[in-house]
Amino acid sequence: MSTEIAQDPEAARLEALHAVLESGSVVMARRMLNALHPAEIAHLLQSLPPFQRPIAWNMVDDSAEGEVLLYVNDDLREELLRGMDAGRILAAAEGLDTDDLADLVQDLPASITAEVLSSLDEQRRERLQTALGYPEDSAGGLMNTDMVTVRPEVTLDVVLRYLRRFKDGLPNITDNLIVVNRDGRYLGVIYLTDLLTRDPDESVAEVMTLQVQPIAASLDAHDVANRFEQLDLVSAPVVDESGRVLGRITVDDVMDVIREQADHQFMGQAGLSETEDMFAPVLLSARRRALWLGVNLMTAFLASWVIGRFEATIQQVVALAVLMPVVASMGGIAGTQTLTLAIRGIALGQLSVKNMRWLLAKEMAVSLINSAVWALVVALIALLWFDDVNIALIIGVAITINLLAATFSGALLPLLLERLGVDPALAGGVILTTVTDVVGFLAFLGLATLFLV
Amino acid sequence: MSTEIAQDPEAARLEALHAVLESGSVVMARRMLNALHPAEIAHLLQSLPPFQRPIAWNMVDDSAEGEVLLYVNDDLREELLRGMDAGRILAAAEGLDTDDLADLVQDLPASITAEVLSSLDEQRRERLQTALGYPEDSAGGLMNTDMVTVRPEVTLDVVLRYLRRFKDGLPNITDNLIVVNRDGRYLGVIYLTDLLTRDPDESVAEVMTLQVQPIAASLDAHDVANRFEQLDLVSAPVVDESGRVLGRITVDDVMDVIREQADHQFMGQAGLSETEDMFAPVLLSARRRALWLGVNLMTAFLASWVIGRFEATIQQVVALAVLMPVVASMGGIAGTQTLTLAIRGIALGQLSVKNMRWLLAKEMAVSLINSAVWALVVALIALLWFDDVNIALIIGVAITINLLAATFSGALLPLLLERLGVDPALAGGVILTTVTDVVGFLAFLGLATLFLV
Incomplete structure (x- = not known):
């Protein structure tokens, strides 16, 4: 086990960054930090002692700040947000997914929340308000409203041509498209793998899968996680009471739920919160x-x-x-x-x-x-x-x-x-x-x- | 919270199945059971008291037995395998993914393992032996050898035509294809979403992502899970020391690792094994x-x-x-x-x-x-x-x-x-x-x- 610790690339990176921070070589530290994935930056921030965190945080590129904020634990997020003015927060919020933005907004002071809302275009504001309408620990709170829907009567060939128009790419972790009727009600999903392997002349209705049950927006996050685990899902559609598709949940958010649920059980027994920051003040x-x-x-x-x-x-x-x-x-x-x-x-x-x-x-x-x-x-x-x-x-x-x-x-x-x-x-x-x-x-x-x- | 229990569809199903089992109505119980996903059957078996388990197990269709065995906990799996003869085990092992088969084989008596191995075609046997060569809790033990690889110099159009030849569909949870050189060494991945949205005349090399670091087969399963969580991965390629691609790890197996790790922490504190069956003898x-x-x-x-x-x-x-x-x-x-x-x-x-x-x-x-x-x-x-x-x-x-x-x-x-x-x-x-x-x-x-x- 001792060799595992020594070889741990995280520990090595942390040590290197720590050394650079101590040496005061700002340019090199900034370069090292911003070469990392936002999740890795968040991880490093959490592994740094409190006094070094603001120094490192101020080195993070503006474009990455929003995502880093999503990945740090609640305690640290509040601490970092306290040190940011409205303009910097608005900049960080830009480009985030709706569900992520909803998570972030819940930690903001009311005045800044209003500013964030008014800075959004109408569609995005509506989606954000839908997401904020559901409790954080429900399917509605977990869901993302960025999705691609198709109609059952069109052929795969039409769908393929439709997808070519998404010049910015499809939403992250898209493994299927959601098939809806004229009223936006859920009918089934069509997997990208089927789109790629089946005959383009077949219709969506012929190829789509009916076995993926849609998830009710009110379902508890733990039940969502259990369903993802049991059925090995990568993403699943979320519907309201009338069966209308509201969005979809992706496996990356489900993994976070499983980890939080587990942390809650483990930490709760010692009277600790699952969001407890190891280096909290x-x-x-x-x-x-x-x-x-x-x-x-x-x-x-x-x-x-x-x-x-x-x-x-x-x-x-x-x-x-x-x-x-x-x-x-x-x-x-x-x-x-x-x-x-x-x-x-x-x-x-x-x-x-x-x-x-x-x-x-x-x-x-x-x-x-x-x-x-x-x-x-x-x-x-x-x-x-x-x-x-x-x-x-x-x-x-x-x-x-x-x-x-x-x-x-x-x-x-x-x-x-x-x-x-x-x-x-x-x-x-x-x-x-x-x-x-x-x-x-x-x-x-x-x-x-x-x-x- | 009390209403949640009452509304729990699992509990309702369990109760219904239990009532049917008690009433002795075999035909109806069999129909109810086999309408479920293998994971749900496993879940129900684990929720039944020991004396009803063999009755329910014998009602499961032969074609689903292999998958159900994968989803039950270690204790129950051993118990169920003890009651099966070699022929039934061989039938259950058919059609399983290599990594799943590797998990199952480790619980079989040596004589039956030999029979299973000899019943496989050569390619599958080789892959199984590769998988068995790595510890269960390493990247090599987690990986699946069913994957699709492509070469960097071909165009997306060629890849799209190549995929149409997969009449049985692509391996489960394929979100990207692995790009390898002539020697089978890892170069990058190309996402299906990019295949669908980018210009078909571009080459794989132009479109592929270099940011997905391959996972060393010797990496500890916990580190694999941490990496999936941090980088929101759906699947990731596994390589040997020389960078040759051996297989890939998919997020469904990673969720199991996270759950097991969490259970281990939580149960371990009470001196219980994470595989402890709630209704063990x-x-x-x-x-x-x-x-x-x-x-x-x-x-x-x-x-x-x-x-x-x-x-x-x-x-x-x-x-x-x-x-x-x-x-x-x-x-x-x-x-x-x-x-x-x-x-x-x-x-x-x-x-x-x-x-x-x-x-x-x-x-x-x-x-x-x-x-x-x-x-x-x-x-x-x-x-x-x-x-x-x-x-x-x-x-x-x-x-x-x-x-x-x-x-x-x-x-x-x-x-x-x-x-x-x-x-x-x-x-x-x-x-x-x-x-x-x-x-x-x-x-x-x-x-x-x-x-x-």
Whole structure:
């Protein structure tokens, strides 16, 4: 793995750019930077420490600024936009796709948004307003309105001649043309590969594919991503309720959705936002993290309070204080496994209220086996350590209770939270740990108070 | 969110199929199932409980079996393959792309692999063996050998006539043709959209794009995914060390890589495999989970052992037993935040040894602020609760120490583990928790022993 890091071309570029920035050789740094793809520039900016970012950003060619802004994370975008005047922002917005422009506009101050809107021609302004009418995380928010549509009755030859008129090329990532009727309603798609291989005298209706279902503009972005993944789509048409074609979604935006969804799951468990900038300003990071630490502090003190109820018992049998973290920790681990499985099942659309009971039954069976095994192991270790059969029995029973409660909560929490409108990826872990801490300490110290003291 | 579940077409289909399976109406179930895309069949199989899976699987048309096998997770694939004889497997393998066949072959018993190989024509066998020669998680393992190449000196018109000869259509997800020289070495790509819009009298050399860098067959699959994401690629050529074109990678396979990488990060933190089947057999699940519980038990007992060193202190001041989980837990939370940020930074290629010190400096600054804030809060609560200034001071200092140690470990662990060839997504959390438990208990109980008793 160490060689991989050393050979990483990104790291090498970053180091080279960093060295040039330090040396103050502006001309060379500017040339190096602008030889890169806007996405690579964005990536480099995010890998630079905050103090070097404005220097590098001011070296980026005006023509690339708009695209670079799209590729950086939300935090950095806001930071960069703050440093730009209206004229520079207008220049950057020029030449962007409608869906990209819609993303950018949502981060602008209202006054500049109005200026951007009034600088557009009418068609583009209308399209932008359509795109802004849908939530960012819906098919409508993801879609691009730049597309090529054809009618079913024409021949491929006519289509081929029509395409030759697109002197500026077709929209990015065009793998098919959308076939619509007179009213602009969706009928099917015709793949460019079919246009190139089929007989030019055939009609579009004969060659078009009916299997690509159009996507409703209101569909959730996650469901869009699942459909792209399942059906290996490169682009798909988006329609309104009446079946009229509004635009199309391309796979590059879907990849971003998948990455954001994944980041959200992964970062959410640590209370971090998926847009968290690795080099965000210290004070901003500190404030965001503080909130999460505060929430967890409350749950920690709840567990402490439970322990506090049993102070007298602990004073008599200090071994309980020594062993109690084991009970809580085993429950936390077992519960997290089930929770993780359930959260992913929901995200992939494999778990719903319909098949919930199967998962619950299976997880409880797994938990029964594992609680039996580990209760025995822990009891034996406790017996050897403290030479006390009662403590061994009590910790064995407490672990069994906590593992079963943990599994039960881990399986049911995600769907329950979703029903309540709470994000399981964010809240699931904290609630689960609270359950396993409280149940664990309560079972262990409670049983000890009943049978030991 | 609840309405989303109710409207989920997947859930509705699953329920319908489940009802039909229960009613025993085989003909209708078969018709319902085979009207679906192989990916959707795979998805349904994974959402069914184990006892219904073989019933549904035997209803799938022979012609779809190969593709369904590709879409199910590794666990289920092995299970399904176990129930198939050589003839049925051979039939399923027919008509698959080379890269897909390579994936499937790796799960077959050696005897059947030999049969599959001998059933192929020579060109296909050679291509399969090339694909099998690269690790599954490299560009070579991802690539497909079905592609169309053209020479730079011919005109677009010649290319257009050449394409008309592909009566079975072009390979799936063909957005460009690969331009190679006489020796099969990579020169560039020509997009289908350019073929359709540019003047047919121009030569391939005039129209082709040079900006698409070919991917080395040895490149890691994660780096391939990062490149596709950054450059919005739909397909990209794969070359060997001498620049000879071996095949191409398409975005559908890249989406799978992104999903697997994300699942690996998310599931790995709970000690689960990214291929974990939600409805895997109970005994198999129990055995896999047991291992993780065992690893965590060892770390829990290590923490217990640390506490055990201070039994005498705890006996004198039981409040310590009540408060000690707070110290450990706050460290765990703070450390996990930094760890998560660092793991994601490495995965996205934004964090390397080069800029590690910036992250460390920033995270330590964040941690200094938060440890000051929360040490004060916890100390105040402890003071109010136990009315003891010394305990309050000691827990404040212990929390500061543990939060700083947690942040330091969280920032450095991922790169360190990667250097050692250990997967940070899998081991990072366990090691971090061990550190925060041990340091937390040691600092708190140690200080108490020095100053309180």
